[in-house]
Amino acid sequence: MSQNHSANTANDAGKPAAVHPIVPRMHLQFQLDGDIPKYWMDGDAFKTRFWDALSIIFPPGEKYFMNCVREYRDRISDPKLLQDIKDFNLQEAQHSMVHRQDNDRLRRQGVDVDSLTKYVDQMLNTEYRKNYSAGYNLAITSALEHFTSIIAHSLFDKRDVMKGADPRVRAMYSWHAIEEVEHKGVAYDVMEDYAKVGYFKRVWALVHSTYMFPRTIFVVQRRLMIHDGFSFTQRMGLMAKGLWWMFKPGGLLQPMLKHYWTYYKPGYHPWQEVDQPGYDQWLAAFNASGDPVKASEQTRTALAL
Numbered sequence: 001m002s003q004n005h006s007a008n009t010a011n012d013a014g015k016p017a018a019v020h021p022i023v024p025r026m027h028l029q030f031q032l033d034g035d036i037p038k039y040w041m042d043g044d045a046f047k048t049r050f051w052d053a054l055s056i057i058f059p060p061g062e063k064y065f066m067n068c069v070r071e072y073r074d075r076i077s078d079p080k081l082l083q084d085i086k087d088f089n090l091q092e093a094q095h096s097m098v099h100r101q102d103n104d105r106l107r108r109q110g111v112d113v114d115s116l117t118k119y120v121d122q123m124l125n126t127e128y129r130k131n132y133s134a135g136y137n138l139a140i141t142s143a144l145e146h147f148t149s150i151i152a153h154s155l156f157d158k159r160d161v162m163k164g165a166d167p168r169v170r171a172m173y174s175w176h177a178i179e180e181v182e183h184k185g186v187a188y189d190v191m192e193d194y195a196k197v198g199y200f201k202r203v204w205a206l207v208h209s210t211y212m213f214p215r216t217i218f219v220v221q222r223r224l225m226i227h228d229g230f231s232f233t234q235r236m237g238l239m240a241k242g243l244w245w246m247f248k249p250g251g252l253l254q255p256m257l258k259h260y261w262t263y264y265k266p267g268y269h270p271w272q273e274v275d276q277p278g279y280d281q282w283l284a285a286f287n288a289s290g291d292p293v294k295a296s297e298q299t300r301t302a303l304a305l
């Protein structure tokens with residue numbers, strides 16, 4: 001397990017170091033096989049299928065992240081970074097396992113999870129890895145890891161975008177977001193120090209990911225809503241409302257925006273960002289009970305959400 005660090009520390013090479021230890025947490029129980037309503041988010045098809053699409057994307061996506069980092073593993077001798085990579089892999093593997101459990105819930109609704117997973121898997125793990133260099137794939141990984149780590153800002157923001165969610169599914173996203181914060185700089189460190197990706201390739205990969213990631217969510221979400229039997233006109237209506245939910249002032253995306261842009265700064269490093277609402281509260285609650293659903297709910301109480 002990695003060592004803890006205090007905020008704004010730097011390692012021997014003068015690079016920023018992690019604020020939080022990377023702690024892989026195993027055997028977590030979210031009760032995802034329980035009586036979770038089909039539209040578990042506000043009773044709303046668009047919002048629910050948005051998060052369900054993410055759940056489908058994560059297992060092939062996280063496999064891609066691990067593959068891209070693994071390309072460089074043999075060149076790394078720094079024991080701290082090797083331990084970070086090990087913990088990063090353990091966390092991502094657990095995330096994929098729990099999202100697969102969540103996807104079994106969708107399977108029980110008759111969703112063809114396998115064909116959707118295959119679509120994402122083929123795009124990232126076959127086409128991207130075949131068509132792009134190892135360095136660029138790692139830059140895409142770092143960019144996508146930037147997205148997954150800034151989701152925590154939305155989940156634990158006072159605007160409470162997860163208010164209408166089922167507590168069990170909400171707990172899965174809370175835990176996932178917290179661990180993304182813990183390992184947010186690992187792929188980035190490998191990209192900078194071993195793949196030697198420079199500024200322009202790094203930010204271009206974010207521009208690329210800013211198009212590819214939402215597009216992939218949209219493709220999967222659309223297929224889920226077609227499966228649900230919504231006509232084109234109904235889907236347009238649900239999408240108009242859903243896009244407002246995302247983009248309105250105080251909507252899903254607003255708490256992430258300012259953090260999104262920091263990646264474009266020359267000299268940026270994910271560990272530089274130490275302000276992480278919800279992290280200490282979640283960790284204290286989780287360490288007290290070991291129950292991720294309780295931890296998520298107690299975090300919400302502690303943050304007065």
Ligand SMILES: [Fe+2]
Nearest residue numbers: 062092095180
């Ligand atoms: Fe993850």
Ligand SMILES: [Fe+2]
Nearest residue numbers: 092145148180
């Ligand atoms: Fe991650």
